[in-house]
Amino acid sequence: MLDKKQFVTIKGTRNGLTLFIDESCSFSDAIHELTEKIEASRPKDDEPTVSVTVKSGDRYLQEEQKEQLRNIINEENRFTIHAFESDVIRRHDALLWKEETEIKSFNRIVRSGQVLSVNGDLLLIGDVNPGGTVISTGNIYVMGSLYGIAHAGAEGDGNAFIAASYMKPNQLRIADYISRAPDYESEGVYMECGLIDEGQDKIIVDRIHVLAHKRKEITGFERRIQNG
Template structure:
């Protein structure tokens, strides 16, 4: 069998191993070749667990099929599957992705005891008063005062950010992390942004322009606004 006709290609990377699965053959053939290859290339018991990324190409697998892949890899080697990547998704997954990537614009003041919750990004033109709360699965952008509670990345997205013209919240939450605003008062009106600093693994507040340098993907927000 030539290299081009291999059904399973294993490549070492800085982060572990990448398994590329041929998307033009049957799933049973993939399992058979994967089983054989992992049986030949052993790993010593003393070595640490190796992280694995599986690339499916234009192949879609059910949850049961993914579990079969993971089980074979776990049983044959000291490997742990960290990611399974595919170029295709179901209609349901596409609709969920669309819903979670949309921007919901709201023009109002969120008063004490009121709650706004959206899927995707929230663009609020107004204030969040003390005792008010806004929640989004994506980013939160507030053109106004944030004095209440804001929770971005509600479904676990640690890349989400919270931005406000005046940042003095009761509480900030991003994914599962929690923080409060700094003690110092803001001078004038400028955009501040709360985000998870990967170095400190904690929520930090910085001017929006500084955050954009670290998170260039936020420019997609502008593109979606212009195209929407």
């Protein structure tokens, strides 16, 4: 006699349990089997609550389906859902992700009083003059001279960075961090980048090659530039 196919598989990890839902079965069948398994494996009342990560593969879970899972995997049964993970997302979310990660390129000079603001990464082929401002929710690349203000990670991304061919800004901002121009006269620096140093808890300016070690996403940018 063939073994009955399992719709729900539960595996233990160092961080708790991982629950895999078969993407080919009906959701109601998965819920039925999960209910039986949760009741059979419920920890004792004196044991700590177990964290569960739900993985649904190529199945997209609607919010009402997530709520059904939460009703089964709950603290009353000594379980709690840590995260939902899926290999698919909604079209709206995909378009939003594309918008936020896409490199927006401009060939212009940002003059005093002008503001250039984008979602995603900003590639500016040109200068940012004193009094000019560039703002991006992602990283900023200035293929020219940065004299004005640059604000990367404008929506709170502390991993964002600012790179410029020539760096002598009035102000650098990354997320909520601000670095102002030095009080003394500076000659500026070539091929430098500004990024948050968590150890020093401030924005630092360093040689641009450090990005290969400190910000792995730079390699993705290089591939996109090469491939068009």
